[in-house]
Amino acid sequence: MEQLSKSEIKRNALIKATICLVINNGFHAAPMSKIAKMANVSPGTIYLYFENKQDLINKVYLEIKASFAKHAFKNYDPSMEVREGFENIWKQIADFKLVQVEEALFLSQCDNTPMIDEESKKEGIKHLQPLIDLWKRGQEEGIIKECCHYVLYAYTVYPLAFLMNAKQNKEININKKYIQDAYLLAWDSIKQSK
Amino acid sequence: MEQLSKSEIKRNALIKATICLVINNGFHAAPMSKIAKMANVSPGTIYLYFENKQDLINKVYLEIKASFAKHAFKNYDPSMEVREGFENIWKQIADFKLVQVEEALFLSQCDNTPMIDEESKKEGIKHLQPLIDLWKRGQEEGIIKECCHYVLYAYTVYPLAFLMNAKQNKEININKKYIQDAYLLAWDSIKQSK
DNA sequence: AAAAAATGAATGAACGTTCATTTTTTATAT
DNA sequence: ATATAAAAAATGAACGTTCATTCATTTTTT
Structure with a gap:
């Protein structure tokens, strides 16, 4: 301890x-x-x-973002193959949102309102660089669709926020199979189809 | 007029x-x-x-939701084929978010915070019934993946909120091709793969 | 002239923040 | 160990401001 x-x-x-x-x-x-x-x-x-309330909110946001990123890339290694690396990161993100429920809800509230300074928001995004690099590699290898990382994020990671919200409101029940299905949707949407 | x-x-x-x-x-x-x-x-x-501030916010939310649904289903007809109907609805939703920027941002803020009464939120969701019915039909025909409509929504409509936010912050520029690409990602993620 | 709509100053509650005071911790001397 | 003094941390009542809401009065419509 x-x-x-x-x-x-x-x-x-x-x-x-x-x-x-x-x-x-x-x-x-x-x-x-x-x-x-x-x-x-x-x-x-x-x-x-x-310093004040705004500073409190900004700092909470940034510290959760850091802990989020730490969790997301815990088992990731840039030497992994693209598909394997993506599955690894995506599932760690899903796990974070399932386990650190309150922190994840806080982030999704921050990312959809003007309650955080623009500057802090910019700072928070930097943590995701390894995922963006992975996507770039995947695109060079012809494995991942040629769209900007905003689109890739919107269709893989962002949907989790919606699902976790629904879970919180007891509208859905999320288990291991559910996560696996959701992962496959995420991958299907961004993988390069032949 | x-x-x-x-x-x-x-x-x-x-x-x-x-x-x-x-x-x-x-x-x-x-x-x-x-x-x-x-x-x-x-x-x-x-x-x-x-009545008061909460009532004002709730009513604004519900009226935007109604106008959103009206726009979404403007050209849709339940006699359409599933893929055609989905493309139609999805593109109308994208159009609403591009044209009614402020209204769309307001909705995304409401949907990710506790600022709206749970009751009003429930009321607002009802408007999407035709889309849910379409998905059900698509699943019966084996065209759309067998997952609950929360997942289908999370991977098709919800990502638009992220993209519109990025557009608002001048991080991306959205044109016709961009919308088409995003649509294809949405469809790829929920269509039943052979 | 009666009714309806709109006003905006007034109200009290609640807010973020401060700072004189108290409590706790640390450092030093016995 | 114990006592003492200095420093640091924490307190919470008080302050000035801002807020949502009201209502006696005025303006506009019928």
């Missing part, structure tokens, strides 16, 4: 509380006072760790 | 202002006072047309 200092514990509690309130109530209904209460901290304490 | 009564004009101006402020600043930074100012109306007047 990692040793966390007292201030690290508090900072983490603040981040956790922010995520929880934002995904359940929305940014507009996640006041600093409630965040403090949920983290068992005084409102003033937040300002020892973050 | 349709004849609009004075109160219809005012109501429309309020809706337009709400959309504009929410997509640019977010719900949390779209106060009633600003909405009123942008619509050239007094703050008190909003309450002649809407």
